[in-house]
Amino acid sequence: MTGRLLAIAYNTFREAVRDRVLYNLILFAMLMVGASLLVGQISLEINRIVLINLGLTAISLFGIVIAILIGIGLVSKEIEKKTLYTVLAARPVRRWEFIAGKFAGLVMTLTVNALLMSVGFFAAVLYVSHGLGRVDLPLLTAIYFILLEFVLITALALLFSTFSTPIFSSIFAFAIFAVGTFSEDLRGFAQMATGMTRWVMSGAAYLVPNFAALNVISRVAHDAPVEPRLILLNTLYVVVYTGAVLTASVWIFERRNLK
């Protein structure tokens, strides 16, 4: 079981790398170098705030875009191109193993990509702050949360990929990410309504993936600490939410005729 799952994950990773996904790193590197040189003119604190905001936002957005662009094709492209025929038809591969392997492969790709970006990011922070210390630890938490974002959006893109075409899937995925970014505002709105509307709206607001809670970028940019409780809650939230989304993906995929 794990052997097959890992083989599928590794193949997904290898495909992404050979399709030159990691080229985005060049763009990221240029951004970091440009930012560190440009902001070097103002005061130290401001430099740091701008650089951290810019760097972490870029790590997050680059990854989200890659996750969606690859994620929406994970299953549909394999059906479309019929590569699935030689994987699922005559090999002892369960359909859930295929889904899990694809998911793991893309998360692996995104993690490697984000870690490489983080190296560049810390180099830039080091350059601007003339040193790294305990005060920079929350940055690691922010990066961890960004990885959690990737896990969540990959699962969602994969879910769309099991039943929809890439174009619709990408629209769904970007929309749900955008809405999820404002999920805390949605919850606020829901509280203002009354009666039935309030219940329905709250329900909807809580179903939307909470990307807002995973974004602590501006907080850590101002050197505010991230409470351990939030780390725990976010981790639990992403595990449960992702589990549910992947279960739904498997449920749909197991019922599909692969024509």
Place this chain on the structure above:
Amino acid sequence: MIAIEIQGLEKSYKTGFFRNKLKQGLKPLTLTVTEGEVFGYLGPNGAGKTTTLKLLLGLVFPSGGSAKILGRDLGDIDVKRQIGFLPEQPYFYDHLTPLELLDYYARLSGVEPRDRKRQIEKSLSRVGLTDSGKTQLRKFSKGMLQRVGIAQAIVHDPKLVLLDEPMSGLDPVGRREVRDLVQELNEEGKTIFFSTHILSDAETLCDRVAVLNKGELKGVGVVADLLREVSGDVEVVWSGAQAIPVLSALGARCHATGDVVRAVLPERLLDTAVDALRRNQGRLTSVTPVRATLEDYFLARIGDENPKVVNA
């Protein structure tokens, strides 16, 4: 032992804009393939050959009926370790090389690590691709991809090999090589089930064939028996044009070249015809059976209403 046992298996596809129309891709099919045989699955385009294979492999789900492969029910996934499959117009991960692709598939099929390298190299050499093992698949021609397809179908040394149009896209040399390979695999004890609309391939290779048209089974049997049943015409050549009217009356089609006459007639009329020739002073030169081909059978059967089973 029975390799494939199909019981009333059928498939209706939902079609139309609202997916409200049903199209029968395969009408209830009952068919048995014995272990160790080369079985040809014949039918024109749209007959339901691919549909049958997809049903057997769990790619699409049947609308009715059941089937067993190597004694196990369709949902049983572990039996797939023993099955190899070549899809029609195979397409692969084109960022990989054949060696990487086969390694991936061997892992998925559960080939032991210590056997992996040997089996990968063996299957590549069997399809004549040893020299292209490290070229990315996106640089492969159609015929080469077809060969990769065959290699991946046998890389895990399966007992049962299902091939959907294995010769399509191959040049004459390639087709002969595939025919030889099928025979070789069969001699190793593997059961081969392959679909085709190229009749000559089936004729030279198969122990038995099934003929399918418009989703319906038209006949199953040993090739020689099927052929005997369609034709049995003989060609009779004699000299003596005076005998033409009598033989034409029997239903023979006569062509005269000077005094030499050539006629084709059904085998059962041969005795009567020879008697008639003698009585009319014709001098018999030769009698040759006209060999029926699977093509004759095929064309004869495609129109028929009821399936014909010969020694099935």
